[in-house]
Amino acid sequence: MDPLASIKITFFQECEEQLAELETGLLTMKDGETDPETVNAVFRAVHSIKGGAGAFSLTELVRFAHVFETVLDEMRAGRLAPDGRILDVMLRAADVLADLVRAARDGGTVDEDRCQALIAELGALTGVQEAAVDDGFLDLDFAPITVSVDVGEEPEPAAAAGLEMAEGAPAAEKLVVAFRPRAALYAKANEPAVLLRELASLGRAEITLDASSLPQLDELEPEAAYLHWVATVETDDEAAIREVFDFVEGDCELSIARVPDDCEPVAARQPPVDEAETAGELDIKALIARATGGATQTAAAAQAAPAAQVISLRDHPARAPDMSARKEDGHAVAAASPTIRVDLERVDRLIDLVGELVINQAMLAQRVLESGLARSSGIAVGLDDLELLTREIQDSVMAIRAQPVKSVFQRMPRLVREVAHATGKQVRLVVEGEGTEVDKTVIERLTDPITHMIRNAIDHGLEPPERRIEVGKPAEGVVRLSALHRSGRIVIEVADDGGGINRTRVRQIAVDKGLISPDANLSDEETDNLIFMPGFSTAETISDISGRGVGMDVVRRSIQALGGRISIASRPGQGSTFTLSLPLTLAVLDGMVVSVGGQTFVLPITTVMETLQPKPTEVRRLEGSVPLLLVRDRYVPILDVGHRLGYRAGPIEPTEGVVLLVEGEDGRSAALLVESILGQRQVVIKSLEANYQRVPGIAAATILGDGRVALILDVDAVISGPTSEPALAETRLLAAG
Amino acid sequence: MQAATESQAETLKLRSVLDLTAAAPLKAEFGALRGRPVRVDASDVDRLGALCLQVLMSAHSTWTSDGVPFSLGGTSPGFEEGLDTLGASFLLFSIPRE
Amino acid sequence: MSKTILTIDDSRTMRDMLMLALSNAGYRVVQAVDGVHGLEVLGAAAPDVIITDINMPRMDGFGVIESVRKDDRHRATPILVLTTESDAAKKERARAAGATGWIVKPFNPEKLVSAIRRVAA
Incomplete structure (x- = not known):
């Protein structure tokens, strides 16, 4: 029997054991026996089923087990108390898990609705709906299918040239790797000899040892790290080098730089002094040459050896090489300049310090202003220069963290292939602007939303090939992923040339799910935006592709959390475009400074659409609701910020203050009432959570020029409070009446 | 005279596995021989790790600055390969061979 | 001389998968079913590399790592932990305890062998 098939039999046997264990454990817990070992055993049972299911690509099973496991993990960590109600949900989930196991073993289907309902119930227990199974967990080996990838328009010829160059030149690109292990590397049983061998x-490698920090024997700590290495490797595959050092990242200093072919590698360091002494009259250069020549020989030998060792694995189906991706790499190789690798912590520390510098500079400027010095005085002029310089330093420091979105974009061709395969659609991915830079923290959090939007575009946006041909479109659909900078923000678009949003259906679903009233009068745009509402999911049965219990509302929330917004434009028959707009950095913010209940607050300027002073005729009062403000034929609720946040006992008269028209991330607008506007300025964001704790309605804090702490308002939280619910439709009715 | 000195050299036989756990004992072994001529026998070495290379190089340097003979006896393929991988083959030439 | 790998995992499926992939790659494999068992066979098996799961009854993977790193005879033995992509915190904890590297589940044989090569002397 095929060994894998026999392991699969074992797996299903083991599943039965785990399911029994799971049920027993849950029942024990229901009896009030909730010692950690029982909870652990229950967790392990589900975890184990998920692990095996992943190995056999049983996607349904993995998906469900993952959601289940997430809840159990919360319980295990003591963040979720196992009460009777929760245990009932879990017991039902255990039943569904058993059904899924048996369906996977014997064929057949599982009640999708029941499965889905439980996923939702489990998700609700943790409040974490992002139960998305990590990319790669469902790492199926897909057969290559028709997918072409365009990498923008411009780089095409250049990339091709880059590729030719790489092939034409026999002396391959060289990379210089400087490697300085720390003691922790040795303590974890990592070994430079192994890393250097790998x-x-x-590729051909010249390895130079630097022993200049090595002390005399009596001062030597046997397990401290004194030796450093510089290796020049004939390869252009920086990723492969990073992979070799993957496990020791954080336990060593590592830098990788490129050397042009005609340059001598900088690796040729001086030999350590003590060696030079003992070498006596021997020619040092000849010595080094011989030594490094020797190293090169072993390098070649080492290269042959591993090939022999892994040869038995080579019949494992290899993925088809992605030529476009390789071309892209070739291009990057030609363009890249030497880089150094720096601990992120150091950069963050620097950013923090520059933040302090900016604040300090502002405080100084304020003091000078207060002291009554003339604007033309030498000090004032010097301060102006300092301000410019400070701003420049800040920009430069932020630029260190800036990275091209390429690292995220380049994962997408594979995703497109997989989703295209799973849905039976033909898709061409066009990528533009992948060189667009944005702060690293933003980049890290872009992958999930973009992945989801692309899945969504293929799964829900593009029509099946037959349908496309019927309506006169090419069978192959196009998904366009692009990035660009626009007014201090990064804008990312995911566009498809599919059928556009089916508004009738979207509306019907929203009505069915009770998200809007059946007689709500919505514009096309408002209808399109319904898909971002929590609890909305267009797929009737959650499909494997966009589903996974995650809706567009989760995408929207994760974008909001980054201070961004998402919108959709759709044209029937022509496709949809999702547009993400995000700040370039999460460390500074252009803010509007306002006064509320004697306190100073800052609003992100991007949320403020306009400011105005309400006239009595524009304010309308309504029984049981907040006052409304008439703005261009629409009524907008007036929310008294000071009152809502509890800085003032009662609301102030709208006509006595100033209102800021803001738009929440869901497109809902509101008029925020404050006492006065103090000005606009760039502020450095200080996390409250890190220093204090999360405060409702407050996103973060900052320090103003006069040294006062100001809170940064979380506009969405403020406008989504309980009394702000004169819902869209109602507001419109009022406006109409 | 040199031949006479070398003949009195203490032999320090390196273990076959020179990994993390061998570094401290190796340092102690060298320490105990400080001031006396040493001949390092590397003929049994299967595996040479960087920590033991540190001890070996430091000892060599210490003996040299003490002006006491330090030499290398037999070397195994494993030892020579370890030196190569760690970019330290020059030791095969810079430490006097016996 | 073929290298010996000690695999510690409470899931029979996972143990079998590891056994299949490792023996195909020419390694000798010794299996243990949990952390306590793993430490019991450690001395006799004298593995070149230990591969351990994290979530196990009796003694979990962190316990295995800590015990091996405290044992002067075995502390130079590389330990790879089996983890999933979503377990970033667990990976960090394993690292802090002294894990040499990690293998992300589900693994394919090539990734597995590549991880072993990067730690095995």
């Missing part, structure tokens, strides 16, 4: 397996 490094040398990537």
Whole structure:
């Protein structure tokens, strides 16, 4: 029997055991026996089923087990108390899990609705709906299918040239790797000899040892790290080098730089002094040459050896090489300049310090202003220069963290292939602007939303090939992913040339799910935006692709959390475009400074659409609701910020203050009433959670020029409070009446 | 005279596995021989790790600055390969061979 | 001389998968069903590399790592932990305890062998 098939039999046997264990455990817990070992055993049972299911690509099972496991993990961590109600949900989930196991074993289907309902119930227990199974967990080996990838328009010829160059030149690109282990590397049983051997397996390598920090024997700590290495490797595969050092990242200093072919590698360091002494009259250069020559030989030998060792694995189906991706790499190789690798912590510390500098500079400027010095005085002029310089330093420091979105974009061709395969659609991915830079923290959090939007575009946006041909479109659909900078923000678009949003259906679903009233009068745009509402999911049965219990509302929330917004434009028959707009950094913010209940607050300027002073005729009062403000034939609720946040006992008269028209991330607008506007300025964001704790309605804090702490308003939280519910439709009715 | 000195050299036989756990004992072994001529026998070495290379190089340097003979006896393929991988083959030439 | 790998995992499926992939790659495999068992066979098996799961009854993977790193005879033995992509915190904890590297589940044989090569002397 095929060994894998026999392991699969074992897996299903083991599943039965785990399911029994799971049920027993849950029942024990229901009896009030909730010692940690029982909870652990229950967790392990589900975890184990998920692990095996992943290995056999049983996606349904993995998906469900993952959601289940997430809840159990919360319980295990003591963040979720196992009460009777929760245990009932879990017991039902255990039943569904058993059904899924048996369906996977014997064929057949599982009640999708029941399965889905439980996923939702489990998700609700943790409040974490992002139960998305990590990319790669469902790492199926897909057969290559028709997918072409365009990498923008411009780089095409250049990329091709880059590729030719790489092939034409026999002396391959060289990379210089400087490697300085720390003691922790040795303590974890990592070994430079192994790492250098693996490094040398990537290409001809010259390895130079730097022993200049090595002390005399009596001062030597046997397990401290004194030796450093510089290796010049003939390869252009920086990723492969990073992979070799993957496990020791954080336990060493590592830098990788490119050397042009005609340059001598900078690796040729001086030999350590003590060696030079003992070498006596021997020619040092010849010595080094011989030594490094020797190293090169072993490198070649090492290269041959691993090949022999892994040869038995080579019949494992290899993924089809992605030529476009490789071209892209070739292009990057030609363009990249030497880089150094720096601990992120150091950069963050620097950013923090520059933040302090900016605040300090502002405080100084304020003091000078208060002291009554003339604007033309030498000090004032010097301060102006300092301000410019400070701003420049800040920009430069932020630029260190800036990275091209390429690292996220380049994962997408594979995703497109997989989703295209799973849905039976033909898709061409066009990528534009992947060189667009944005702060690293933003980049890290872009992958999930973009992944989801692309899945959504293929799964829900593009029509099946037959349908496309019927309506006169090419069978192959196009998904366009692009990035660009626009007014201090990064804008990312995911566009498809599919059928556009089916508004009738979207509306019907929203009505069915009770998200809007059946007689709500919505514009096309408002209808399109319904898909971002929590609890909305267009797929009737959650499909494997966009589903996974995650809706567009989760995408929207994760974008909001980054201070961004998402919108959709759709044209029937022509496709949809999702547009994400995000700040370039999460560390500074252009803010509007306002006074509320004697306190100073800052609003992100991007949320403020306009400011105005209400006239009595524009304010309308309504029984049981907040006052409304008439703005261009629409009524907008007036929310008294001071009152809502509890800084003032009662509301102030709208006509006595100033209102800021803001738009929440869901497109809902509101008029925020404050006492006065104090000005606009760029502020450095200080996390409250890190220093204090999360405060409702407050996103973060900052320090103003006069040294006072100001709170940054979380506009969405403020406008989504309980009394702000004269819902869209109602507001419109009023406006109409 | 040199031949006479070398003949009195203490032999320090390196273990076959020179990993993390061998570094401290190796340092102690060298420490105990400080001031006396040493001949390092590397003929049994299967595996040479960087920590033991540190001890070996430091000892060599210490003996040299003490002006006491330090030499290398037999070397195994495993030892020579370890030196190569760690970019330290020059030791095969810079430490006097016996 | 083929290298010996000690695999510690409470899931029979996972143990079998590891056994299949590792023996195909020419390694000798010794299996243990949990952390306590793993430490019991450690001395006799004298593995070149230990591969351990994290979530196990009796003694979990963190316990295995800590015990091996405290044992002067075995502390130079590389330990790879089996983890999933979503377990970033667990990976960090394993690292802090002294894990040498990690293998992300589900693994394919190539990734597995590549991880072993990067730690095995």
